[in-house]
Amino acid sequence: MQNKLKVAIIGTGNIGSDLLLKIQKSAVLECGLFTGRNLESEGIKRAQELGVPTSADSIAAIERDPSCCEIVFDATSAQNHLVHAPILKQLGKFVIDLTPSRIGTMCIPVLNIDKALSAQNVNLVTCGGQACVPLAKVIMDTHPDTTYIEIVGSIASKSAGSGTRANIEEYMLTTKRALEQFSGVQKAKVILVFNPAEPPVLMHNTIYASIPNPNIELLKEKIDKMAELIRGYVPGYQVTYGPIVEKGRVAITVQVVGSGDFLPAYAGNLDIITCAAVRVAEDYAKTILEKRKYE
Amino acid sequence: MNDVKFFDSTLRDGSHAVSHKISAEQIREYCESIDGAGLYTVIVGHGNGIGASSHQVGFSEVNDLDTIAIARKALKKTRLGIFMIPGFATIADDLEPALKLGVDLVCVAAHCTEADTTQQYIKYLASANKEVHGVLMMYHMTTKERLLEEALKMQSYGARGIIIMDSAGASIPSMVSETIKHLVDNLSIPVGFHAHNNLGMAVGNSLVAIDSGATIIDGTLRGFGAGAGNCQLEAMVTVLQKMNFATGIDLYKLMDVSEGIVTKIMTKPQEIDTIGLMGGLTGVFSVYALPIKRAAEKYGIDARDIYVEVGKRKIVGGQEDMINEAAIELSKKK
Numbered sequence: 001m002q003n004k005l006k007v008a009i010i011g012t013g014n015i016g017s018d019l020l021l022k023i024q025k026s027a028v029l030e031c032g033l034f035t036g037r038n039l040e041s042e043g044i045k046r047a048q049e050l051g052v053p054t055s056a057d058s059i060a061a062i063e064r065d066p067s068c069c070e071i072v073f074d075a076t077s078a079q080n081h082l083v084h085a086p087i088l089k090q091l092g093k094f095v096i097d098l099t100p101s102r103i104g105t106m107c108i109p110v111l112n113i114d115k116a117l118s119a120q121n122v123n124l125v126t127c128g129g130q131a132c133v134p135l136a137k138v139i140m141d142t143h144p145d146t147t148y149i150e151i152v153g154s155i156a157s158k159s160a161g162s163g164t165r166a167n168i169e170e171y172m173l174t175t176k177r178a179l180e181q182f183s184g185v186q187k188a189k190v191i192l193v194f195n196p197a198e199p200p201v202l203m204h205n206t207i208y209a210s211i212p213n214p215n216i217e218l219l220k221e222k223i224d225k226m227a228e229l230i231r232g233y234v235p236g237y238q239v240t241y242g243p244i245v246e247k248g249r250v251a252i253t254v255q256v257v258g259s260g261d262f263l264p265a266y267a268g269n270l271d272i273i274t275c276a277a278v279r280v281a282e283d284y285a286k287t288i289l290e291k292r293k294y295e
Numbered sequence: 296m297n298d299v300k301f302f303d304s305t306l307r308d309g310s311h312a313v314s315h316k317i318s319a320e321q322i323r324e325y326c327e328s329i330d331g332a333g334l335y336t337v338i339v340g341h342g343n344g345i346g347a348s349s350h351q352v353g354f355s356e357v358n359d360l361d362t363i364a365i366a367r368k369a370l371k372k373t374r375l376g377i378f379m380i381p382g383f384a385t386i387a388d389d390l391e392p393a394l395k396l397g398v399d400l401v402c403v404a405a406h407c408t409e410a411d412t413t414q415q416y417i418k419y420l421a422s423a424n425k426e427v428h429g430v431l432m433m434y435h436m437t438t439k440e441r442l443l444e445e446a447l448k449m450q451s452y453g454a455r456g457i458i459i460m461d462s463a464g465a466s467i468p469s470m471v472s473e474t475i476k477h478l479v480d481n482l483s484i485p486v487g488f489h490a491h492n493n494l495g496m497a498v499g500n501s502l503v504a505i506d507s508g509a510t511i512i513d514g515t516l517r518g519f520g521a522g523a524g525n526c527q528l529e530a531m532v533t534v535l536q537k538m539n540f541a542t543g544i545d546l547y548k549l550m551d552v553s554e555g556i557v558t559k560i561m562t563k564p565q566e567i568d569t570i571g572l573m574g575g576l577t578g579v580f581s582v583y584a585l586p587i588k589r590a591a592e593k594y595g596i597d598a599r600d601i602y603v604e605v606g607k608r609k610i611v612g613g614q615e616d617m618i619n620e621a622a623i624e625l626s627k628k629k
Contacts, residue, residue, distance in 0.1 A: 194382065253616065
């Protein structure tokens with residue numbers, strides 16, 4: 001009996017490569033195809049060394065041999081996913097989209113993994129969204145009269161590949177949309193900073209909230225609980241500052257220490273979204289494999 | 296010497312110096328008075344560009360779209376310009392509405408090594424047929440060769456000019472001349488310079504930039520700007536006049552607006568204090584002068600030590616939170 005579900009990864013850059021290394025460690029997932037556009041790329045070469053099937057035909061390789069996978073991760077760009085999404089739908093694949101395309105059902109595992117598992121196309125928002133939206137939801141749940149939430153993401157320049165840099169507009173809009181939809185806050189703002197510092201600094205996110213009468217004790221208790229749940233699939237997630245009241249606002253800073261699979265620890269922004277992707281894929285795979293046991 | 300275009304960032308950079316508290320009436324009065332003085336463009340909006348009004352970098356008294364609408368009404372002869380940094384503003388929420396209000400020119404800025412973050416924005420503006428310039432901030436943090444690579448990217452996206460920003464006022468003249476010459480020799484579009492006055496060199500360095508082939512000078516009246524302030528445009532024009540360099544600028548008008556209007560917006564005279572000098576010395580963004588002063592008072596430590604600490608961490612734009620972190624660490628060590 002087959003005890004692993006096959007996946008394909010489209011996109012061989014930072015995110016695709018990090019995802020591949022995480023899948024290699026999975027008990028229920030197996031990479032059936034790692035596909036990009038350039039056989040000479042570092043990502044493809046690394047995958048070949050690992051003995052993973054590769055292709056330079058991008059999504060066409062999946063169309064040619066749909067049996068190579070049941071789950072497809074898209075780690076390209078929002079523009080590319082527009083093209084990929086209908087093709088993958090027709091092929092009947094379960095799609096986990098790591099671009100900020102916002103085509104599929106937006107998913108932040110700690111908040112709505114069940115909804116995601118019943119969708120055909122799951123969108124993982126953005127790294128900043130994965131890190132901050134759960135805390136924004138805690139803020140709104142404990143303080144429904146919050147008028148404004150702002151999140152400031154700071155990521156190391158080195159961790160932002162060409163896809164990320166070509167998708168800043170989509171990153172900003174998708175993160176903002178997720179912030180509004182999941183938390184229900186009236187007014188939201190997203191800021192993204194690329195930090196070129198050497199050595200690279202850890203990914204960190206600050207959340208500012210305008211709360212009329214903040215109950216910091218309650219907030220701290222609920223935030224710590226939420227952080228613990230997130231650590232269930234993103235081990236390096238930690239609240240490093242706050243919640244604290246300063247200048248009439250509540251501030252909370254979270255850092256994500258990457259597990260260092262592909263890029264070093266500073267690249268928590270890769271980790272948080274690839275960890276979320278693996279979590280969704282593993283839960284999906286477990287359900288399918290469980291069903292097959294009885295077939 | 297070539298013709299030089301003067302970009303007026305008085306309201307934009309000056310916004311930092313008054314914690315973004317410039318009133319609607321002040322915006323209107325300034326724009327009406329400076330209109331037609333011969334400056335190429337008047338740039339308005341939050342100090343970090345449109346869309347940046349926030350907890351992180353400070354809220355504007357007047358939101359950017361209102362500011363643009365007021366300036367648009369007041370500016371009849373001079374181009375209305377805005378500034379934006381990808382990561383703060385978006386096309387959907389900020390740029391598109393700004394263009395609808397009739398903005399003539401946009402400066403799209405990125406840290407000196409991150410020009411590819413401007414790609415979507417410069418391309419969008421170029422395709423909308425707007426005059427768009429690329430701005431490389433904190434230029435002292437990289438080499439002239441890397442700056443050229445980054446500038447070439449912006450040129451390929453459709454930028455009509457490249458402005459080099461000495462954001463920390465960390466320049467000595469040889470740095471300016473070497474950098475500007477290298478860019479002018481290798482780019483097909485105009486090169487500009489935006490100075491800060493931390494080391495008392497803003498006008499001098501801008502003159503060096505012109506001598507080296509720059510044809511855009513970005514400055515402010517009264518030198519009104521973040522930290523130690525900027526290249527004082529009326530001083531710059533006076534120097535050029537004395538050198539018999541035709542600027543096409545109404546110098547008396549600049550002087551009158553500086554004296555009669557800008558001084559009223561300012562809450563204190565523009566000066567070079569110890570903090571400003573430390574910024575120039577350590578290369579820390581001049582925007583951080585006020586936040587560092589506040590953190591020093593709050594945690595009871597020497598602001599100069601914060602400068603040295605965040606200088607080591609190579610702080611870039613939009614990282615106000617790092618100042619508190621550094622201050623807390625320093626206060627623990629005490």
